[in-house]
Amino acid sequence: MIVYVNGQWMDDSTASVSFQDRAFVFADAVYEVVYIYKGTYFKMDLHLERMQNGLDKLRIPFRADDLRSVFDELLQRNPGIERGILYVQVTRGAAPRAHGLPRLEQPTVVAYVKPLQYDSRIWDNGGRAVFVEDLRWHMCNIKTTGLLLNCMAKETALERGCDDAIFHRGEIVTEASASNLFIVKDGNLVTHPNGPWILPGITRHVVIELAGKIGIPVIERPFTKDELLAADELFLTGTTSEVAPYVEVEGQPIGNGQVGPITRRIQKAFRQATGM
Ligand SMILES: Cc1ncc(COP(=O)(O)O)c(C=O)c1O
Known part of the structure; x- marks a missing residue:
């Protein structure tokens, strides 16, 4: 190389x-x-x-x-x-x-x-996540190499037999260890607003644009862990994770525990946008 x-x-x-x-x-x-x-x-x-x-x-x-x-x-x-x-x-x-x-x-x-060795397991079947308290600083919007707490959160998820960690500050869900996060509720996408607690993800940005184009409303507002657990669907977005459905958090199924129809629509639009 x-x-x-x-x-x-x-x-x-x-x-x-x-x-x-x-x-x-x-x-x-x-x-x-x-x-x-x-x-x-x-x-x-x-x-x-x-x-x-x-x-x-x-x-x-x-x-x-x-x-x-x-x-x-x-x-x-x-x-x-x-x-x-x-x-x-x-x-x-x-x-x-x-x-x-x-x-x-x-x-x-x-x-x-x-x-990249492409692995479609989570894209196809959905992943499983744990919650981790977000102890990072208040400049998460800068993409610095200071990622130790992100690494430790990911390790916690792996040790618990899961795929990723979802950060929360108190009750408020922020993002995942290396991805942004969307829930689907009653046909709307909900995601934490840009600001000091999340990275302004490029994939997040692309997904918000694509959702607009295919007629899925997006609400950018803080939401809680309880709202996440009661969501119809959940997916993470990131450059390497792309649009990654998550079907279980802390052992509880999200929606019916299967990858949902809105997530599939977003994935389809995303594939088209990448030309793959
Ligand atoms: C903490 C964090 N949030 C979100 C993202 C997603 O950003 P992007 O879609 O630009 O890759 C990343 C990507 O590495 C990240 O590390």
């Missing part, structure tokens, strides 16, 4: 960054994961826009847009990826450890593409 590190192209086995990199020491970095469908990046503009927002909020002086040619070259240097992902990370750079934000000339930029 040929990867991009700080302006250079190299084999992934030889790629490295400084031990003083601020991402290593402080998670002082933003990242994006972009889906590749049929050899083409999906919704690149939206990913770059979100990355720029994160960079600006963290005051990392870097133009995300300048990476477009790098991303194109990555596909050329790693040909034949029908279905895969791009991973890109931009960090403030390397500097002796200190809490204040150093004004660095050279950010660290790492990017690679890789094919």
Whole structure:
């Protein structure tokens, strides 16, 4: 695999960054994961826009847009990826450890593409989730590499024999460990509004647009764990999870415990949008 590190192209086995990199020491970095469908990046503009927002909020002086040619070259240097992902990370750079934000000339930029082994199990049959208290910070709208609580939540789900963890702050459901979350109630989609407690997901955005097009109303408002458990249907959205139905939470069936008709309509519209 040929990867991009700080302006250079190299084999992934030889790629490295400084031990003083601020991402290593402080998670002082933003990242994006972009889906590749049929050899083409999906919704690149939206990913770059979100990355720029994160960079600006963290005051990392870097133009995300300048990476477009790098991303194109990555596909050329790693040909034949029908279905895969791009991973890109931009960090403030390397500097002796200190809490204040150093004004660095050279950010660290790492990017690679890789094919994805597609697994349709959850897409087809639905997954099972647990609830985990959301102890993350109040800047979840920035896609930083500080994902330890997301990782721990996922691990809790796996240890309990489930597929994913659904975060809640007190009674309010926010999102899942690496996805946004929609419930279906009485024919409407309900999802937590964008703000400090969730990542403004690109897939979430696409699903809201698609729902509008096929006549399914979407309400963006906070909702509770009880509302989720009493929902007709539930699905998660994310770049790698796509539109993932969930049929059981904390051992309780959602609706009739089967993937529901509205979720299937959204999945169909999503497949069409990705051209797969
Ligand atoms: C915490 C969290 N929420 C939501 C999402 C979904 O965002 P997107 O649809 O842009 O992949 C992700 C994706 O990684 C995530 O990590």
